[in-house]
Amino acid sequence: MTATQVIRSEWTKIRSVASTVWTLSLAVVVTIALGMLISALSRNEFDGMDRGTRVSFDPTFISFAGMSLGQLAMIVFGVLVVSNEYSTGMIRTSLAAVPQRGTFLFSKIAVAAGLALVVGTATSFAAFFLGQAMLGEHRASIGDQGVLRAVIGGGLYMTLIAVFSMGVAAMLRSPMLSLGILMPFFFLISTVLGNVEATEKVGRYLPDQAGSRVMQVVTPVGDDTPYGPWGGLAIMAVWTVAALAGGYLLLRRRDA
Template structure:
């Protein structure tokens, strides 16, 4: 089967399911809303470490990340919970085409929303910071803003791979949200476990959003922004490959 009809089919599925549309809308609303709140109430004098106005724009990414995790899981697991996976695989028996088509469409949507969110958060936050803000033309600023959008898309893609392996919305969300929001922060927050925590996908990938490496007391990492994004890409590749292997070996 040609790949283009698979993309068209997956696009139709995603845009006609209200829950996925609303979840993407929440990514934007939550991230931008909390970014504006943080910028409006920010007090530079009370902060530890160097001040990075660009990074402040993305201080609410963890909240939007919650919705992006749910989006990535739902794109895959909804078909299993409704039993539609059997119909989908009957229509597209080539399972590699089926999964890659689904991931391609969903990741493109996640990237579009991620970039819209990162640029909106940046410009709104810098406007609220006034003289303390920076312009998009500042050194490494555009890299950080674009990188924030790419980071969100990679979160969604990782969750799609994990959900394909787990095949359950409840199991996937129950594991992924603590993994990204609790385990990663705990391991990175203590010196004894930092050497492990800094190589987890969210901690490594979020480095792309920093212009000042030690902003807000962020611990030093043995890699730079691009190295961190590369580590996250390895995690995402492992999740996608794992999902593909499970899909090809297990019955629907």
């Protein structure tokens, strides 16, 4: 099969599996709804904030508050795209049809990443505009310095989360094992390392903490992070490339 045929095949697989469609839909709904809720609460609490909190107030980043749960759905999407064929046994048929394993894996990832980018970017823009509507007079404008970068970065962040998860799933093959590692990594280990003084300098180089930097417009008071928004996204991209490389190498070396 040619690369074009493989890509078409992978597109058919993804759109025909209900679970992948539902997880992307959930990512959209949760990210936007939670962002609107937190934005509305922030507007009501703004007058009661102290001066330091107001100085660090970042209306753009607040509208992305739902990303914390939206990325959960993106992780599930990334894992299911790769590991569904292993759990059903269809991987043997797929590799028999496409013996070039690199072509097989990266066609699958290219299709899923493209879909995640479209959904993630649309979600990021929607979360921003609806979140700002909830903030009222405290809102930011898309034309303000750094705001457009943050909104575009939000879509890239969601895409990289999904692709990183695909790489991990390609290494582990099992959906349960992949989710059992990724969920605690992002929602427990990363949070603990980033909030404990002894480990916070390590935590800031983890993919989610580094990548989320691109969505920030206002730098918090006392923040001494040694990289900027695009630098943080680059760190996240390095993690993603490493996960994909690991998945590719293991796919080449072992049986289906």
